[in-house]
Amino acid sequence: MEEFLVSVIIPAYNHEKYIQKTIKSIINQTYKNIELIIIDDGSSDSTWQKMQEIKPMCDERFARVHFETKPNEGVTKTLNRLVSLINGRYVFMIASDDLAKPEAIEKEIGFLAANPDYYLAVGNDDIIDGSGIICYWDKKRNTVYDKNKAEYTTFVDFLKKNRNFFNDKDFGTYRSIFGGNYIPNGFTLKKEVFDKIGQYPDGIFEDWWMMLQISKYYKMKYLDEVLYSYRWHSNNSIKKSRNMSQIEKNTLNWELSFLKNADKTEFRQEIYDTINLPVILKQRGIPFLYEEIKIRRYNKQQKIIKIFGITAYSFEKDL
Secondary structure, eight states: OOOOOEEEEEEEOSOTTTHHHHHHHHHTOSOOOEEEEEEEEOOSSSHHHHHHHHHHHHHHHSSEEEEEEEOOOOHHHHHHHHHHTOOSSEEEEOOTTOEEOTTHHHHHHHHHHHOTTEEEEEEEEEEEOTTSOEEEEOTTOOEEOOGGGOSBSSHHHHHTTTOOOOSTTTTTOHHHHHTOOOOOSSOEEETHHHHHHOOOOTTSOHHHHHHHHHHHHOEEEEEEEEEEEEEOOTTOHHHHOTTHHHHHHHHHHHHHHHHHHSOGGGSOGGGTTGGGHHHHHHHTTOOOHHHHSOTTOHHHHHHHHHHHHHHGGGGGGGO
16 A cells, blocks of 8 residues: 555643653554644643653654644644644544554555545544553443443443444434534544635534534545544543533534535535425424534434434425
């Protein structure tokens, strides 16, 4: 397989304990032709210093290294800056506290190169604690170390609880992602995806927003093997975000506004019934989906999506 340049991008913030381990997991990739781009978003700890300590090792390993630090602006602005610096044909995204398995990039690019109609590939994630020890989750996502007592042994096990779309027919479709993001961490995608979807807006749930945009235009593939380690510790952003509900509402508002004004002829055929959701809810006197059901209650959302999917075609003329 020809080794195209891969851009690994890492938004870093207050991960002084983990950033070097994350970088070393990229250094240890079996895929060789990599540029490493990391932006420290104004960390208040020694994340930037830890990056500088390991930079000589990075300069020796990678085709190009770009490290920078800036005042704290938040994850969306940091991601937009990272994307602006990409030179590679493919992009691998990783959080600054997670780990990539050694063959992650090679296997995901191998699939994309062999299947040009797909634009994103991702595997399963195991779960590690703050010390890097593999662990599992009970029903409430508390950490357990006895696999026999675990409800979820991988991140995908958990995601399947209410979002079981991990099959070739449903994975990565707009209809399935509209109810909430379930794409695992540690994905590789083609750089041209960013050229198509543009910059991350402010105030949105960046992962969900990104997958909604990608699914409008491109196919995604789930590779059923563990290629990534998701670190579960006391400082996970998902644990600390008190405004997650509002951010999800902002994301849905952005999406509904986009659908209203977009050139729908560019979209994949399979989303045409799904994009009628605002019209159907309006016809039923329901102004927005999130006012009737909470975004996180995926099972209830899927019932509504199935209902409107059956009747959507009669409303196409209203779009």
